[in-house]
Amino acid sequence: MNNIHLLIVDDHREIRELLQRFLKQHQYRVSLAINGKEMKKTLKTANIDLIILDLMLPGEDGLTLCRNLRAQSNIPVIMLSAMGEEMDKIIGLEMGADDYISKPFNPHELLARIKAVLRRVNQVGERSTAAQILVFDRWTIDITRREIINEDGINIILSSAEFDLLKVFIAHPQQVLSRDQLLDLAKGRDGDVYDRAIDTLVSRLRKKLEKDPKQPSLIKTIWGGGYQLTCEVKNVKTALLK
DSSP states (O other), X not given: OOSOEEEEEOSXXXXXXXXXXXXXXXXXXXXXXXXXXXXXXXXXXXXXXXXXEESSOSSSOHHHHHHHXXXXXXXXXXXXXXXXXXXXXXXXXXXXXXXXXXXSOOHHHHHHHHHHXXXXXXXXXSSOXXXXXXEETTEEEETTTTEEEOTTSOEEOXXXXXXXXXXXXXXXXXXXXXXXXXXXXXXXXXXXXXXHHHHHHHHHHHXXXXXXXXXXXXXXXXXXXXXXXXXOEEEHHHHXXX
């Protein structure tokens, strides 16, 4: 069994137990929770690598739990829901989910999504190891540790999907990137991706990185083209010499 520890949060016993058996067969450690209270208790006592979170839960629903989790942690989240409309997927992404899968689903599809999300989380940046700490605008980003710190030294929490998209912008500063390019570079077309997902992630990044998200100057929309990171990106040592 590998060291990857998954947490399944679902109030349907059959689904919990089915997924637990299936994922254990594929060498994952698996913990179970039936609601937000049990999820929070598990997170305090275990080192969880990824959460499989049902949207419809008694008490706090999955969207609320995901939003609150994202405010303090970057643990990847795959949202489960019986609702398959695109808008529901977008709302899930808005709350900080890294992927979304509609019920009913094939467990092998969920397994593929888990592997894809974990692969993205564990990928190092596109640049060499010597340049893993970079500076752009008023931000310092540590690609290897997946941390971003503002000018006051405060660590800003990004979801894995947000961080992966930001890495793409940082690897291509001042270049106009289309939605298709951003999808390919950030996710490699893994899972169920669509253009609106990029718009949602850009909006979330702006809320966290821009001084005025309503009038963005760092990540600009290029009409008819896509998006552009407008500033230079420098190795931290180069930046310190300025």
